Amino acid sequence: QIFMPLNFLGFVYREIRGSLANIENLFDLLEKPPKILDKDDATELQVSRGEIRFNEVGFYYDEKRQILKNVSFTVKAGSKVAVVGESGAGKSTLVKLLFRFYDPSAGHISIDDQDIAKQTQASVRQQIGIVPEDTVLFNDTLYENIRYGKPEASDDEINQAIKLAHLDEFVDRLPNKGDTQVGERGLKLSGGEKQRVAIARTILKRPPIMVFDEATSSLDSQSEQAILSALREIAKGHTSFMIAHRLSTIVDADNIIVMDQGSVAEQGSHEELLALNGLYSRLWQAQQKNQAQIEEN
Numbered sequence: 001q002i003f004m005p006l007n008f009l010g011f012v013y014r015e016i017r018g019s020l021a022n023i024e025n026l027f028d029l030l031e032k033p034p035k036i037l038d039k040d041d042a043t044e045l046q047v048s049r050g051e052i053r054f055n056e057v058g059f060y061y062d063e064k065r066q067i068l069k070n071v072s073f074t075v076k077a078g079s080k081v082a083v084v085g086e087s088g089a090g091k092s093t094l095v096k097l098l099f100r101f102y103d104p105s106a107g108h109i110s111i112d113d114q115d116i117a118k119q120t121q122a123s124v125r126q127q128i129g130i131v132p133e134d135t136v137l138f139n140d141t142l143y144e145n146i147r148y149g150k151p152e153a154s155d156d157e158i159n160q161a162i163k164l165a166h167l168d169e170f171v172d173r174l175p176n177k178g179d180t181q182v183g184e185r186g187l188k189l190s191g192g193e194k195q196r197v198a199i200a201r202t203i204l205k206r207p208p209i210m211v212f213d214e215a216t217s218s219l220d221s222q223s224e225q226a227i228l229s230a231l232r233e234i235a236k237g238h239t240s241f242m243i244a245h246r247l248s249t250i251v252d253a254d255n256i257i258v259m260d261q262g263s264v265a266e267q268g269s270h271e272e273l274l275a276l277n278g279l280y281s282r283l284w285q286a287q288q289k290n291q292a293q294i295e296e297n
């Protein structure tokens with residue numbers, strides 16, 4: 001009776017220790033989804049181009065409520081694709097499936113023609129960098145927080161990532177520069193600063209596929225510009241997949257997928273979607289109107 005809990009605690013301890021080197025695993029632990037197990041004959045995902053394909057994907061968390069229905073789209077290698085849609089449309093669920101927090105209940109998702117449900121979770125996550133809406137900062141120095149993206153990174157590599165993430169001016173103003181303690185017990189960073197730390201981690205990791213979950217809370221326009229320009233920097237030569245709340249940030253995307261109640265309602269470039277005069281066009285007009293009202297007040 002005593003042995004079982006101790007054994008379990010040992011397991012949790014090893015899981016957490018093992019995960020610290022990999023931020024996404026920690027994210028995984030915090031999310032606590034039902035365990036998705038690797039198949040006995042699972043292979044390692046090999047990424048050469050970075051093409052993502054959702055093929056007639058269906059998904060539910062609870063059998064009684066279908067969340068995704070027949071979702072199909074392709075993210076071409078090296079392209080920038082944005083997913084938009086109203087709250088609850090299923091945007092984050094797409095990312096959770098791509099990251100193998102869950103497996104689809106119908107259809108399949110492939111990366112470079114390999115069904116990810118047949119690959120090891122670790123190898124799938126290794127190839128994908130995520131900049132979440134809200135980034136977890138550990139109680140450690142800013143430098144060490146960025147190093148989580150690549151534990152063996154040199155100081156030069158970290159400084160380069162800080163620059164590309166447009167964090168350098170911020171770091172220069174800190175009392176102990178990059179050695180300043182951050183997190184709950186140290187300096188608290190704003191939402192935009194935390195996202196730029198996550199971008200710097202991802203720049204260090206340099207995965208072939210990058211996923212960016214745009215913050216819903218409105219950032220000041222200077223922060224937003226710094227983040228957008230950092231993103232352009234890291235997206236170069238990578239496949240990037242972005243969940244966007246403000247349509248103004250994704251007008252230059254190669255393809256925009258418009259989700260509505262778990263299905264793909266429309267897809268195309270910003271101009272193509274406006275010309276369709278459908279859901280995207282309505283969302284765009286509503287946001288333009290809101291923006292005009294904010295500027296008026």
Ligand code: ATP
Pocket residue numbers: 061062067085086087088089090091092093094
């Ligand atoms: P938002 O823009 O508000 O973040 P979204 O488009 O990303 O929304 P999802 O988070 O993918 O939407 O959620 C799609 C649907 O799935 C919602 O109705 C939500 O309530 C439901 N859902 C999300 N996570 C879970 C979960 N863990 N268990 C059960 N239902 C869930």
